[in-house]
Amino acid sequence: MAQARxxxxxxxxxxxxxxxxxxxKAAAESHRRRPSTLTEEERAGHRLSLVLSGEAAEEAVRLIVAGSGGSAHRLSHPLQRIQRDVNVLLNHPTxxxxxxxxxxxxxLLGLGFTVSSF
Known part of the structure:
Protein backbone atom coordinates (compact mmCIF):
# COMPACT_ATOMS: atom_id res chain seq x y z
CA MET A 1 0.00 0.00 0.00
CA ALA A 2 2.84 2.41 0.70
CA GLN A 3 4.12 2.09 -2.86
CA ALA A 4 0.60 2.58 -4.25
CA ARG A 5 0.08 5.72 -2.14
CA LYS A 25 2.38 30.42 -19.11
CA ALA A 26 -0.92 32.32 -19.37
CA ALA A 27 0.41 35.14 -17.21
CA ALA A 28 3.67 35.32 -19.17
CA GLU A 29 1.87 35.41 -22.52
CA SER A 30 -0.37 38.19 -21.26
CA HIS A 31 2.64 40.15 -20.02
CA ARG A 32 4.27 39.96 -23.46
CA ARG A 33 1.25 41.62 -25.08
CA ARG A 34 0.91 45.37 -25.04
CA PRO A 35 -1.29 46.33 -23.33
CA SER A 36 -0.95 43.45 -20.95
CA THR A 37 -4.46 42.01 -20.72
CA LEU A 38 -6.17 38.67 -20.43
CA THR A 39 -9.44 37.82 -22.13
CA GLU A 40 -12.20 36.54 -19.87
CA GLU A 41 -11.54 33.00 -21.04
CA GLU A 42 -7.79 33.39 -20.39
CA ARG A 43 -8.45 34.85 -16.93
CA ALA A 44 -10.78 31.98 -16.11
CA GLY A 45 -8.28 29.39 -17.34
CA HIS A 46 -5.44 31.05 -15.45
CA ARG A 47 -7.28 31.06 -12.13
CA LEU A 48 -8.67 27.58 -12.71
CA SER A 49 -5.14 26.27 -13.29
CA LEU A 50 -3.97 27.87 -10.04
CA VAL A 51 -6.78 26.41 -7.95
CA LEU A 52 -6.50 22.94 -9.53
CA SER A 53 -2.77 23.00 -8.82
CA GLY A 54 -3.45 23.70 -5.16
CA GLU A 55 -6.16 21.07 -4.98
CA ALA A 56 -3.89 18.37 -6.45
CA ALA A 57 -1.06 19.30 -4.08
CA GLU A 58 -3.43 19.19 -1.10
CA GLU A 59 -4.68 15.74 -2.09
CA ALA A 60 -1.09 14.46 -2.46
CA VAL A 61 -0.21 15.65 1.05
CA ARG A 62 -3.46 14.25 2.49
CA LEU A 63 -2.78 10.88 0.89
CA ILE A 64 0.74 10.65 2.31
CA VAL A 65 -0.31 11.84 5.79
CA ALA A 66 -3.21 9.36 5.88
CA GLY A 67 -0.83 6.53 5.08
CA SER A 68 1.79 7.56 7.61
CA GLY A 69 0.06 6.41 10.77
CA GLY A 70 -0.94 8.26 13.90
CA SER A 71 2.49 9.70 14.62
CA ALA A 72 2.22 11.89 11.51
CA HIS A 73 -0.41 13.92 13.38
CA ARG A 74 1.96 15.00 16.12
CA LEU A 75 2.89 18.65 15.90
CA SER A 76 6.57 17.69 15.93
CA HIS A 77 6.21 15.54 12.79
CA PRO A 78 7.43 17.19 9.53
CA LEU A 79 4.34 16.02 7.61
CA GLN A 80 2.11 17.85 10.08
CA ARG A 81 3.88 21.11 9.26
CA ILE A 82 3.60 20.47 5.52
CA GLN A 83 -0.11 19.72 5.85
CA ARG A 84 -0.73 22.88 7.88
CA ASP A 85 1.27 24.98 5.38
CA VAL A 86 -0.79 23.63 2.47
CA ASN A 87 -4.04 24.29 4.36
CA VAL A 88 -3.02 27.89 5.07
CA LEU A 89 -1.92 28.41 1.47
CA LEU A 90 -5.25 27.16 0.15
CA ASN A 91 -7.10 29.67 2.32
CA HIS A 92 -5.57 32.50 0.31
CA PRO A 93 -8.17 34.14 -1.97
CA THR A 94 -6.21 33.26 -5.11
CA LEU A 108 -15.66 30.07 -19.43
CA LEU A 109 -19.41 30.29 -20.13
CA GLY A 110 -19.10 33.94 -21.17
CA LEU A 111 -21.33 35.14 -18.31
CA GLY A 112 -18.83 37.72 -17.08
CA PHE A 113 -17.15 37.88 -13.71
CA THR A 114 -18.93 39.09 -10.59
CA VAL A 115 -15.63 39.81 -8.82
CA SER A 116 -13.67 42.54 -10.60
CA SER A 117 -10.28 41.59 -9.16
CA PHE A 118 -10.60 38.05 -10.43
Missing part, protein backbone atom coordinates in the same frame (compact mmCIF):
# COMPACT_ATOMS: atom_id res chain seq x y z
CA UNK A 6 3.47 7.03 -3.16
CA UNK A 7 2.79 6.53 -6.87
CA UNK A 8 -0.60 8.22 -6.62
CA UNK A 9 0.87 11.14 -4.66
CA UNK A 10 3.66 11.40 -7.23
CA UNK A 11 1.08 11.63 -10.01
CA UNK A 12 -0.87 14.28 -8.09
CA UNK A 13 2.28 16.37 -7.65
CA UNK A 14 2.97 16.06 -11.38
CA UNK A 15 -0.61 17.18 -12.06
CA UNK A 16 -0.18 20.13 -9.70
CA UNK A 17 3.04 21.10 -11.45
CA UNK A 18 1.41 20.98 -14.90
CA UNK A 19 -1.49 23.14 -13.75
CA UNK A 20 0.93 25.62 -12.17
CA UNK A 21 3.02 25.79 -15.34
CA UNK A 22 -0.14 26.43 -17.37
CA UNK A 23 -1.07 29.33 -15.07
CA UNK A 24 2.42 30.83 -15.32
CA UNK A 95 -6.38 29.54 -4.28
CA UNK A 96 -9.74 29.26 -2.51
CA UNK A 97 -11.58 26.52 -4.42
CA UNK A 98 -15.29 27.39 -4.40
CA UNK A 99 -15.16 31.10 -5.32
CA UNK A 100 -12.53 30.46 -8.00
CA UNK A 101 -14.52 27.61 -9.54
CA UNK A 102 -17.64 29.79 -9.63
CA UNK A 103 -15.85 32.71 -11.26
CA UNK A 104 -13.93 30.46 -13.68
CA UNK A 105 -17.18 28.79 -14.70
CA UNK A 106 -18.78 32.18 -15.33
CA UNK A 107 -15.79 33.27 -17.41
Missing amino acids: YSKAYGLVATARLHWQEAV LSLDPILEQAGRG
